[in-house]
Amino acid sequence: MRSNRLGWLLLSPSLIVLFIVGFLPFLYVIWVGFHDWNIFAATRGMSWAGANNYRRLVFDQDFLAALWRTLVFTFTVVTSELVLGFVLAQTLTRQFPGRAFFRTIYVLPLVVAPIAVGATWRLMVIPGFGPIPYFLERWFGIQYRIGTYAEHAWATAVLMDIWHWTPFVTLTLLAGLSAIPREPLEQAMVDGANRWQVFRYITIPMMMPVILTVVFIRIMDALRVVDEVYMLTNGGPGTATTLIGLHIFRVVFPKTDYGYGSAMSLLVLYVTIVMCWLLFVALANVGKQKA
Amino acid sequence: MKTARWRKMLGWIGLYALWIALTLFTVLPIYWMFVVSSRSRVQLFDAPTLLIRSFYIQNYTGPLSDPVFQRYLLNSLYIAVGNALLVTVLALFATYALSRWRLPGADNIFFWTITNRMAPPAAFLLPLFLLYTQVFRIGNWTLFDTQIGLILLYCVFNLPFAIWLMKGIMDGIPVEIDEAAMVDGASQWTVLWRVIVPLAAPGLAITFILSLIFAWNEYLFAATLTSVNARTITTGLAEFVTVTGTNWGQMAAVATISILPALIFLVFVQRYIVTGLTFGAVKE
Numbered sequence: 001m002r003s004n005r006l007g008w009l010l011l012s013p014s015l016i017v018l019f020i021v022g023f024l025p026f027l028y029v030i031w032v033g034f035h036d037w038n039i040f041a042a043t044r045g046m047s048w049a050g051a052n053n054y055r056r057l058v059f060d061q062d063f064l065a066a067l068w069r070t071l072v073f074t075f076t077v078v079t080s081e082l083v084l085g086f087v088l089a090q091t092l093t094r095q096f097p098g099r100a101f102f103r104t105i106y107v108l109p110l111v112v113a114p115i116a117v118g119a120t121w122r123l124m125v126i127p128g129f130g131p132i133p134y135f136l137e138r139w140f141g142i143q144y145r146i147g148t149y150a151e152h153a154w155a156t157a158v159l160m161d162i163w164h165w166t167p168f169v170t171l172t173l174l175a176g177l178s179a180i181p182r183e184p185l186e187q188a189m190v191d192g193a194n195r196w197q198v199f200r201y202i203t204i205p206m207m208m209p210v211i212l213t214v215v216f217i218r219i220m221d222a223l224r225v226v227d228e229v230y231m232l233t234n235g236g237p238g239t240a241t242t243l244i245g246l247h248i249f250r251v252v253f254p255k256t257d258y259g260y261g262s263a264m265s266l267l268v269l270y271v272t273i274v275m276c277w278l279l280f281v282a283l284a285n286v287g288k289q290k291a
Numbered sequence: 292m293k294t295a296r297w298r299k300m301l302g303w304i305g306l307y308a309l310w311i312a313l314t315l316f317t318v319l320p321i322y323w324m325f326v327v328s329s330r331s332r333v334q335l336f337d338a339p340t341l342l343i344r345s346f347y348i349q350n351y352t353g354p355l356s357d358p359v360f361q362r363y364l365l366n367s368l369y370i371a372v373g374n375a376l377l378v379t380v381l382a383l384f385a386t387y388a389l390s391r392w393r394l395p396g397a398d399n400i401f402f403w404t405i406t407n408r409m410a411p412p413a414a415f416l417l418p419l420f421l422l423y424t425q426v427f428r429i430g431n432w433t434l435f436d437t438q439i440g441l442i443l444l445y446c447v448f449n450l451p452f453a454i455w456l457m458k459g460i461m462d463g464i465p466v467e468i469d470e471a472a473m474v475d476g477a478s479q480w481t482v483l484w485r486v487i488v489p490l491a492a493p494g495l496a497i498t499f500i501l502s503l504i505f506a507w508n509e510y511l512f513a514a515t516l517t518s519v520n521a522r523t524i525t526t527g528l529a530e531f532v533t534v535t536g537t538n539w540g541q542m543a544a545v546a547t548i549s550i551l552p553a554l555i556f557l558v559f560v561q562r563y564i565v566t567g568l569t570f571g572a573v574k575e
Binding site: 010 | 303306307309310313314316317318319320321323324327335336337338339377381382384385387388389391392394397400404407409410411412413414415416417418419420421422426443444446447450451454479504507508509510511515525528529532539542543546549550553554556557558560561564565568569
């Protein structure tokens, strides 16, 4: 007979750790968000502020701009990675000599520290010795300056994210593709469906759960990008690449305006949860249709 | 007949061209970083070339002989290994419990763990900073700027994924095996160590390595929750850029050192990385 006491005893260390470093900060940020608290202000302690911080937040242009930028960034990279990943996953469904080698190399960006990813791409685009600006100028006469032109900084950040995460999307979709039974595809071909029709009406619907899982994880991760972009552009030029996480890290955090910062953190959390929840509903619906 | 063969040939050529190009695209930025790390300040501004003619070893020996940098490196090592050990042991216990007991509410707990991983770190910077500097304190001692502080913190990201990864492995070990051992008089504790651990060893190794890599790679919290004593190599890397007149060669050398664990373990983890990153939702 297994006693439940031992079960809980084994489970409790994990729960205690997650409670202390995961759940407690969550409760704490809610609490601080309703207070005025700035250790460099005249009154150093906390004082109740009600919803004042949130009222300030909805008129904070910098915050709203950073949030909007993050949403655009997320949409751009996730869409690109999904399309690219799907095409690349298709090419890997066949066995061919060298496939294992290509795959191993291709996984590399996934395990490199994000801060080092930012460093490598920065070295690629530094005017003066980075190869990208050098060859763009030499061959096309384009002055590529990520420190000066907002579009260049933005394009580099997007390219970097695609470099970093397309492998993950590709391999996950590949795992999904490999799990699709072959019979419906072959049957459809026999019945005279062309490749596009098979792809559109059989492959895509059968892949939907995997596609949504990938999109879910990618959206979560793209919304929280900080390290890479911090290292690449430090959010510049101006605020052109200041995503929301970077905004909190670089602008809000050093100001020691804890109450306001907490309110902002909570709102970011809320936006993430809402987006994930919307996707989750979509995921559940697709699951139901399949059953 | 002949055209069909030609088309097939072209298909193969296209496939290889695509994957060779992709491999180059993947490797190029990292290789370029290595090239930069081999050059002195003067050589840097020569026309970009991928050849390494001479190796400016001072870029490596400089930081490696600097006591501050040595401490960063050691801290990273302690924290990554400490966190990976803690996460693996905790996940082993937790998934053994989740897999072998019917605990009331266990399913909800299982899903709750993952919400920890979903949270955007930036949203937790401020509360964690405040908790670490002001709330979690015993006398003058706080979790701020300690290795144990970061080891505990990285559980927020690593433990959920470890639990999800290990749960699948644990469920894959037939209960009949532990029951047979228990009929022979083994306690549950003995079953865990003598039966489950050996069978789950590959999964435990993967959990350990992936946790190690993720903990080693983390920057944001390491930068905000430490000041001097517990700084890690990722924060050291970022410090290179903030100072005016960046020494790019040294920065590239430090970046190269910082990706070594990833390179060493790449071959081991590449088959499991998808399972790990999708919390076991997608298996290969």
